[in-house]
Amino acid sequence: MNDVARADLAGRIYARVYQASGRGDMHALLRRAITESGGRVVWASDHKRAPFYFGVQTDRGESLGLLIYPIRLTRVVTKGRPTDEHHAQVKFGADSTWKSEVHPVAFDVAGVDTTLFLGINAKEDKLVGLDPTLWDPMPLGVSFYAYERDFDQMGADGWHVWEVDTRRGHRHSARTPEGFECRVGFTPNRLLDFARFERRATDLGLDAALRVNLAAQFRESSTASKMAGGIHPLEKQFGLSAPKILDLIAERRMLTTAVKGGVAEAHLEQLLELDPAVSSVDRRTDDRGADFDVRLASGRTFVVECKNVSPTVLADGTVQVETQRTRNSKDDPTGRLYSFDAFDVVAACMFSVTGVWEFKYARTNQLKPHAKFPGFLATKQAVDSRWTDTIDELP
Template sequence: MAGERLGIIAYAFLANTKLTKNRPDDEHRFQVKYGPDDGAMHELWQDPYGLYTTLFLGINPELGFFVGADPVLHNPTRFFISVEFKQEHVDTVIRNGWHAWERDRRSRGSESEPAEVLVGGSADNFLRYIRFEQEALGEDQGHRQFLADQVSTRPLNVLPPSTSVLVPSAARLHDLAREFEMSETEVLDLIMSARRLKMAVRGWVAETHLVRRLAVVPGVTDCTRSDEEGGPDVLLRFEGSRPISVECKNVLRERSAAGLVRVDFQRTRASKADPCSRYYSPRDFDVVAACLHAVTERWEFRFARTVSLDPHGKCSGKLSHLVKLDGRWSDSVQHVFRAVANG
């Protein structure tokens, strides 16, 4: 890190706690406002070249801590919204210097909003927070919390791996490494050091593991990854069936009170004209594959038929986003595919 320059764009707000009518006594918050409450949506800038890191956070100068929210999830944002968090989380931040948790939306009756992970730290961990936001850009909330937990144990003064390695023989060199005229290790180091490259690669990892898992299932043929914008992740046939579509969804890191793994089963964006467009329909794909990596730290999956999931309480023809991996989910994908094929 010696001599390294870091550029940040900080949307920073005062975090505090004060008694507010009809609000819990143990609540802290920061209010997002630059100017009047105009009701408009305001963009949060992200550097397209990745030289600057965007932060979206509240700072409590009296107690010496900050709490950061996901700048991608909040883009665009309205002014005068509040981001609330509990005293118990503040206590953990102050005691440990670093803490990540899932925001409690029940107190404001906003369960329909996407799950959101907040990250808090003490003043001496602010550089760690910048590093975290560099790495977590664009991640789903389960892996955002997973990365925050990993960052908390990683020393800040670790230099990138050395690229002074022997180049393997031409016979062993990957085509991409040969095209770039770099060793394979140098290519991997390049991905590791460029956050946008790493983000793009990580976004494909779960789907790649899923395709690898499904391709060797007896009865599965024509298993391919789909690049269709807004379409399912995987297409395949099972025992000569019609094409079966599979969507891969990452789970949240925190389990339910009953110990069940959870999936925030909705899109992060919705059409302004149709708020229900945030939610999936049973017709969007046949099978949901829940990737458990954020919980188990292994590339494991559980499967369920889309039509077996609960309907949305308010949006007709849509599925509930509050999904728990209960008895409807199975690690036996053949059983699920056979039900779809015979359905």
């Protein structure tokens, strides 16, 4: 295969295009998959050039640009290898260029087009999505694998996510610090759901663990549609687009404060669900109650309240978190205060100070009491040495 020249324009990075042969069946499968997953091909590149590019209009009114690196996935029984193994080898360009040249994976810096790195078994209608950022630059000649047992778990949803070990081998270092990467197996009718998943994962720069968590949430088509940008019920209820609703929130301080609380809770829930020391996280629904019931793998249980720290740091560097309710009860001076038995743990979201969705944890019984009202927490607490980095470190 001979390389086709690449051109750069206005600071944007264009894909290195390779002349290819024998990939027509994969190109045809992708065209059909776009249709089966609710889209219409507006424009498609030639199947004799890789990566493939498809301009897609969806039945939701979305316009998607898909830059797809197609890697042939085949199931051939090989002596000494698992009988259910599907094998793929990353091969683009002339063999002579594999070591002498760098072969980058192209990404749209403007965020308009989405890059997909796919293993494709065109004979069996099976696809495997890899994290394209981990295969950039492409280690040409390197193989990856999927197994029939992985595809069996796709079930009626046509979707399955799993982790693949990426520890250092004899040829290459590990691709992730976690020692594993996320793989998603899916059927053709879920292709556009996978593209939406990949667009979100890439835009957010998710690591391997968070990719696995997000991909698991995309398993059901109905959930994927809701998460991937379909018309949200609030857009229908208010008669406004999502960007307009977000503008209204940004313009009104009280709305922004309320939403930041909910966002912090969502990040905390996700973080706890990914923590191997945590066995279960259950969200509470009472607005005046605590936020989560958390059970650790050790068997300990905590009722957890999530709070945002103040963006204003004291002159001595102290970070503070406000431990009182945002709403008051009429004719009750303690209406906004929390009693010491309202919850076991405060999780302080540090984003307002650090710009990172990270948390510090403290036992309620170690916090400062209110000066006037015995049995209640002081309204402001210093985030100091009493606070731990993880919930399982609490005494």
